[in-house]
Each structure stands twice: as C-alpha cells, then as structure tokens.
Amino acid sequence: MLRYLALKAGRALFVVWAAFTLTFVLLFVLPADPVDLLFDPAELNTVTPEVREQVADGYGFDKPVLLQYLARLGHALTGDFGSSVQSGRSVTATILDVLPSTLVLAFGALVLALLIGFVIALAATSTRRAWVRNLAEALPSGAVSVPVFLSGILVLQIFSFQLGWFPAFGDQGARSLVLPMITLAVPVSGPIAQLLVRSFATEFRSGYVTTSWAKGATRGGIVVRDVFRNASLPALTIAGITFGNLIAGSVITETVFARQGIGRMTQAAINTLDIPLVQGIVVLVAASFAVINLVVDLIYPLLDPRLRATLATGSPLTA
C-alpha cells in the first residue's frame, strides 16, 4: 500500500517537475536572447545596451544555463516564480488571485458533467423502453458536437438576456457561476456519458447480474445495487483527465462570460510575452492537475477491493 502511495505521489511530482523544465527550456533557453522577449517589440530598438545588461543581470541571463535552471528551480520549490514583467507583482500572488475562481469553475463543471453522464447512463440502463435508451445514447454525441463558444452564446441569449435568470457576465456571487459552468460542462459530459453508457451496458450483461436476477432482484435494484459501483470505476479515470481539459477550456468560457481566471490570464500573459507569469501558470496548472489525478488514484483502491488486495499482497502472478 505504501509502495503504491509513493509510486503515485512520485508520478505526480514528476509531472510538475517536467512541466517546469519544459517551460524553462521553451521560454528561457530556446529564444536567442531572452532579454528581447522582456521588452515591447516596438520599443526594442530604443533600449540602451546598459539597460539590457542590467535586466539580463537582474534575471540572471548572463550565468550558465544550468545555473539559471537550478536557481529558478530552487526558487520555484519555495513558491517563487519571480515577478510579472507587466505588473511587477509576484507571479505566485498574481496567479493565486485568480486560480481559485478557475478551479471552482472547473470543479463545478466536472461535477455537473459527471452528474449529466450518470443520469444519461442510468436512464439508458434502467429503462425497458427501447426509444428512451436510443435517445439517451444519442445525447452524448450531440453534447460533444456543440462548441463551447456557440453553446455559451446560446445559453447567454436564453437565460440571461431573454429570461434574465442569471447575470450575463462578471464573477460576483454563485449565480454568476451557473451559466459558465453549464457551458463548460456540456461538451465534456459527452465523452463521460458515452463511456458510462457503455460500461453500464457491459456490466449489465455480466455474470453477477444474472445471479442477481436469479436471486429475485428487480431491474432498478440491480442497476443501483450491483451495476452502479462496478460501472462507475472507469468514470473516475476519465474525470481526472477531463479536469485538465476543463482548465484549458476555461480560456474560451472566461472570455465569453468576461470572468477573471487562469484562462484569461494565460491569454493575456502570452499576448504580452510575460514569461515568468506563463511559466508560473503552466507549473501551477500542472500541479493542480497532478493533485486531482493523485486523488483519483488514491480513491480507486477504496472502491475496488480487488485492487486493495493486490496492493496488500504485491503484484499478481503474471503466469
């Protein structure tokens, strides 16, 4: 069990480290002169060599790459990614300002997407009517094929401008969260629902379901008592991966709904070539992604006793 824990935690740490290293190489090593990136291209020619040297010295660009890397890594470990080129504020503080709002949005959307997925899968499995099942199975591909910007505008039109139930933009209060959450959840609920529908159907055909029928159980009882837990396991894995997509997807949602968040900040940071900020964002997003997947890996053995057993006795026989 301890081994499993160490392995999974190690993997999470590796992901974060890899993200840091990769961004370091991309942002600080590959550009011919990273100092160029720190200035507005229009003003670049007016910058005096003295100023450039001063800046290079301040960022440590004159030292060997390896030393730069180690120094930055050391700072990053203490949560210091330097300060934003644009605002001069500390990168960590800037990100932490908006990260919660994005995480809440992404997490809410994930929960909503899972709910939608489970409702569709349960409806498709529990019903005896073929048309209900067909309808439920057609919904996921429908959900996937609607792009976020389109569904976002559509949702805005109906619930905000027409009905006036929810505010159209801004990030004040829980009510402002509803529309972006729905917009973000609908497309990712598609793959989750599809996976769940399939895994519910597979489990519903399995041997232990026959045993339950033979015990005298009813259809609803079988779905809830036997199929649900076995069929939910794959959803857990995909939920972890989806979370990453949701953070990436927040760029569009936050733009459409004019919310502050990581998505919009990334966009701005890239536009203004705010290198320290970009690196900070990449590493922090990778970290939250790694944490979520670590949690998923740790939940697995709680739900599946077979996995628990292999963890307790070591790897199963390979022959």
Added chain:
Amino acid sequence: MTDTAEERQDPLLRITDLAIDYRTGRRQWTPAVRGAGLHVRRGEFVSLVGESGSGKTTLVQGALGLLPTAARIRGGSIAYSGVDVTGWSDQRMALVRGNYVGFVPQDPNTSLNPVKKIGQQVIEAVRFNAPGARNAAQHREAALESLRTAGLKDAGRVFHQYPHELSGGMKQRALIAIALAGKPKIVVADEPTSALDVTVQKVILDHLARLREELGIGILLVTHDLGVALDRSDRILVMQHGQIVEEGPVRRILENTTHDYTRRLLDAAPARHAGRLVPTSGVRAVPADAAPVLRAHALTKRYHLRGARGRRREVRALDGADLVVRKGTTHAIVGESGAGKSTLASILVRFTSADGGTVHVGDREVTGLDRRQLREIRRDLQFVFQNPFTSLDPRFTVGKLVAEPLQAFGLVTGRRERTARVVELLTAVALDESHLHRLPGELSGGQRQRVAIARALALNPGILVLDEAVSALDVSVQAQILQLLVDLQAEFGLSYVFVTHDLGVVRLIADDVTVMRGGVVVETGPVEQVFRAPRHAYTRELLEAVPGADHTGPGTIRAARANTSIAHQV
C-alpha cells in the same frame, strides 16, 4: 403404487412445447429451441445434456425468464407447480426467481459481484425472498445458515470475504448458498462445474446430490458432460438442434439408446473408452524402446510476489520437474489448475525461461540458446494453443494463417508453390481448398483447431506441444481432433507433448503420462500402468473424480461400443 399421489401432483417445473427464437435480422428470427418439453418432480435429479449450440442454456434461461433481449418465446408454456408463468413480466417473475426456483450459474469466477462481500450478496438473496417483519440480524443468521448448507464449513469467515479471496470451488458454493437462500423447491444449475477442476467438481456435485436428498428439492442440471449426467441423475434428457431427442432413466439410456445422436455422444465421451485410439490407416508401430526426442531435467520456475511492507513471497510454479518424450509417442501431462503443467509446456518451447534445469531437443540443449538458434529449434518444435477462438488472427484468411510460418522461414518462394503446400497441409488436417479464403470467424471450433494444427505442421516439426488443445471443444468434435492427431502421428512420426486436465483424453491418446501437482511431478510412467495401478494417492484421487468412469465397466458399454466408428485397441 406409492408414487400415484406424487404423479397426480403437478411437477415442480413443467415445460411444454417451448419454442424460443433469436433475432438475427430486422424481421428475421432463428429458432434456438423448437418445441422442447421437460418436467422435474420433487426430489428428482434431472440432467439436460447437449453440445454447444444445442439450445440447452436458452431453454433454461427461458424457464427462468432470463432470456436476453434479442430472444423471444414463440410458443409453449412454462409452469411451476401448475402455475403457468409464460409471458410474466420481470416484476412478477422476480417473485418466482429465488423464491421458488434457485439458479446456479456456469462460471463462478464472474458470477459474483467483485466489489461486494459474500455475506452481503447472500443476505440480499435472503431479503428478496423473505420480505416482511424479519430484521437484519435474522437475515444475517439465515445467510450464514445458507452458506453452511452449501457446504462452507467456515461460513463466518467467508461471510466477510470478497469473491477474489475465494477459490473457484468456494465461489461456486457461495453461489449455491445464494441459490438456496430463498428456500427454493427446485434448483436449476447451468454447467455449474465446467470451470472447476475434476476433484472440486466431484465435491460440488456430491453436495448437490446430498441437498436433493436432505431438502427434497428437485434439481435440473444442464451439462455438456455426459459422464457427469450418467453419474448423478435419475433421468437424462438429450438435446440437439433445439429439440429434446431422447429422454429416459440413466439405465435405459445406457443400455438401450433409441437415438443415434445419444449413441454418438456416448461413444465420443473419452471417459468411456478403455484403450488408446488407433490410426485409421491401420496398426501403429512404435518401437518399445524409442529414443527420447525431448528431455527436460530438474526444471524449476519461481514467481516472486512483492508482499506488503517489503516481504517477499515466492510461488514455485515448477519445482524440479523432469520429463522424457520418446520419439513418435505421446506424452501427456495432467494435473489440476495451478499444477504447473502449462508453465512446463511453455518452458519446453522457451516461451518462458526456466530458473533452473535443462531442456534437450534431440541432443541440443534449448535452455542456453540465443535468439537465432532458438528460431532454428522452433522449426522442429511447434505449439498448439488451448483456445482456437483466440489463437488465430481474426483478420487473416485460413490460407494466410497456414502460410505465415512458411513465409517467416522463407521456405517456399513461388506463390503457386506456397498455395500448393497450404492445400497439402489443409488436406492433412481434413480440410480442403474451399477453406482457403475463409476467415476464422466463419469456421466452427473444430475447424479452427484443425487450422491451428495445420499451421503448426507447416514447418515439418518433429515435436508438437499441445496445451489443452481439445479442452474448448465439444466432445464429438474433440473425438475427431484426437483421431486426427493420432492419424497425423502415424503418418509423420510426430511426437506429442499433450497438456490436459482431462484424464479421459489421456487414455485415448497418450503412451506415457506425467501427473503433476503444485509444480511437482508426482507420478510418471506408461498410461496403462499408471491408470491401472496408480502408485500415488493423488493420482488415485484424480482417477476417481473422473465423471462417468464407473460406467466404463464390462457388460453394458462393451456391447454399445462394439459398433462404434472409432476403432480402439483392446
């Protein structure tokens, strides 16, 4: 007559003229069961025997209302104690299932919910069938009682265990406990022991028979194994192509079968043959002191399990196993699951490498060879896998499958030459040119295994290692493949290593036999000698557990066997 009162009573289960179709197209239905009828009385043990595709499982599913959605009942009726339940909804059938009829499914390994404790699963069965005032403690007590009735002495411990912590036999007992939990009047068991070892099978069947006597319940056993049916039942029903072709008491069936198919089944059952199969071409000539072609000495294979908190456990899959295969003979390796027989077979062909010991093919040692030398050796040493349904690439045509080894070794150059060789090989396994362009999916199980054998023969090997090569096949198909193997051996002078769990098959095909248990060879010698006078207690136990063995005695069977198509030595 004492049974007149019984006669007047309605039987526990009566199926009349049942017809079940499977949907094969939009408006197309293919019959799976055609007008089948049967009945089971109180305290009666009835067996329904048939090969795969005979419709026996569909018939039972129909009786329990467990048909898949693609099936429909076209006609006939199902009645439990005179109550006609045909066409009942799931909701109403739920009251019959568990309560009146218990069901023991085929594969204990998939039939228990893997994420729930055994106790919980039995309690559910109790609760569904005893609604009302009973409280949780009583449910629990009833579930424990049921586990004990099913023969689990350590019911208290099993109660708190998950399915994966139990052996196959224990899982099947837990399933029997679930079937009994609703105090049913009749238990339907669909191949309850097919996935289990013979010794475990014997215990489970003994227990079912005892339950019948003690609780007076009726038992309907569905099986492909005529030996099991003959051993256990009061009456036997034989099913073929969706119809019951023969019905009667065991004695009558044994002494005087009226139907041709039943006779074929009886003849095909390996346990009912006393001697070895003889090649159709004539008499087999094996020199008594044939030189060994394959020798294994002191083979050892350990698997390491990483235990919790750094503890290391070791499983000995093979522990100093020896094997000598004489040229032109068949050496059978028998044992139950976990005996190490498959590990031994895969070490012989170097799919797995041994931790210790040596393997010699002819006078070359295989164990130390590098890749290229191994490739040369493999020309002489081919392998046939257990399951013909998974061992052939589904997208390759038969022609391509058989030609693959020829191409891999660059043996034939021209296209025409290659086709000629493939056809020659197909002819050797009693297939013909018409099969060249078929895909494995279009072939029956027996035909697929023939293709697998043709493929193994493509390089003219001297030795074939067959790992449970006939276990996945129906008895009548199995008999054909065994005959084919014997014929090929006579024709090409092949030596076989034949891994099997079925002692009946050993008797049919093998010259020598090695009995294994827990990675150790417990007994080895000529088949005649080992089977007639087993020296080791475990060999005796195995032999006694073989179903249908009791009926192999002189008298009744000899007469029936006199006119069989399969010739055998006396």
